Amino acid sequence: MDLTILYRGPLASCDYDCPYCPFAKRRDSHAQLAADRAALERFAAWAAEQRDDRLSLLFTPWGEGLVRSWYRRTLAELSRLPHIRRVAIQTNLSCRTNWLDEADPDTLALWCTFHPGQTPYDRFLAKCHDLAARGVRHSVGVVGLPEHLEHARRLRAGLPAHVYLWVNAAEGHTYTDAEADRWTALDPLFPYSRHPHRSAGLPCRTGESVISVDGEGTVRRCHFVRSELGNLYDGSYRRALRPRPCPLAVCDCHIGYVHLETLPLYDVFAGGVLERIPAAPPAVRRSIPTPR
Template identity: 50%
Template sequence: MPDSGLALLYRGTLSSCNYDCGYCPFAKQQDSRAVLARDAREVMRFTEWVAAQDRAISVLFTPWGEALVRRHYRAAMHTLAALPHVRQVALQTNLSGPLGWLADMGDIARGKIGLWCTYHPDQTTLARFVERCARLGAMGVRYSVGVVALREHYDAIRALRAALPPHVYLWLNAYDRRGPGYYAAADLAWLDVIDPWFAQSRRPAPSRGKGCLAGEAALSVDGDGTLTRCHFVPEILGNLYQHDLADLLQERSCPRFKCDCYIGYAQRKDLPYQDVFGAGVLARLGPQGQSA
């Protein structure tokens, strides 16, 4: 299991999104100017805290909304990636925001960027999305691509896999509201080939009592600095800006019956994701950008 230093999963106040996916509670939600200003202040405070540290740190921004359309997230990623002790700066995005800021970065800093890109077939065209992925590749930006595996997206998944470079990992998220029999055996035969880790998404391995890096080498932090071990365990451990992390970080086992989100189960010690993805684990990046 690679030692990637401390991983911080940041989720601030932002909840607005420019897409309106039917399964998402934040679809077309709009934040007020006051909320966006607060979010920008929070992101700046977090960035300044990371800059003041002297330990290896990796950051994953996991916003409820779409962050890359906001200038302050792009600025934060630019600043963080330039810090010598920051190993990776990753972010979940629908890839609809500006990309030019990435070209303005130095090669070393740009090499630390990892984008977890989600394709929404009913919100954008395949041609536009793939063109934006190609721009990332041309700039040397590492990225993974994924789709929520709705039945109505099957043709889009096939087309996307055919259009992406073979080395780009295409991950599939199981549809949350699926019932028994939602995925037919014949469908799973090819879905599992496209994403060899799809089984964990649709049929999460029991997690209660399992060893996990969350709380030991990874923490979730909100805009106020409140720390929890991960996004899915609400127990508050402390505050990033008030407490010494040395007093908070310790080995912990998972208290949940199951963990069905990658940002959670990627930290499980009994699952292979830390080794499979290595330093790119936060953004689902294979070693040196290779497919997992």
């Protein structure tokens, strides 16, 4: 079985405090961190045992995972297993990069976000160049707030030419066509992020070949649909895997709508769906039709 899993454990603490971040903000206690570590290690042990499956794993913590040693170690170890096709994580790239010496760069990938005001530009850019020198697959992006535009332009100019710079539409922000054009000049795929995608009743790979798992092993079709499909560790989820339409009115997050079968994004990101790396440099498109 080819299975993509989005894992999100209980970790919610982050070393940044971005005012626009929709994720939880808190300081995890020692007990909470221990629980997150135990949950991650349980998941990693399960993944390591699934040698009859071909797994692609994306870690999407509410907080920053790579400042925690157990995330760095887990990603490095999983990347070296032959049945793991890809292991990736969303990160602010604030951690050191020497842990990547232990990882397989053909399997591991990073989805990196630059947060202006939270880290010096030169420090972040240096780490991006370090990733490129190591041959680590990575994308880099920003949240498309007006005050981030010049930072994004500077970042695009400073990154290696082959590194994809993505732009996420800011939550709750409405873009004029002129504003959208400025962001599209940096990220030709920005039109996919600009508006939520109508998804009700449309076919989606989630719940069939893509699932979401939390720290307790509860399996859902994706992070945004709360109904449960079973549990990862007792295998009950497998009986529930099948094609199913989306039950939500719209999908407005990349890690959700990328799996909609009505969008061409599996072709656009072929080989790099989890780490958000296009198969080829994207061409500029002024408008993206919304599925109806």
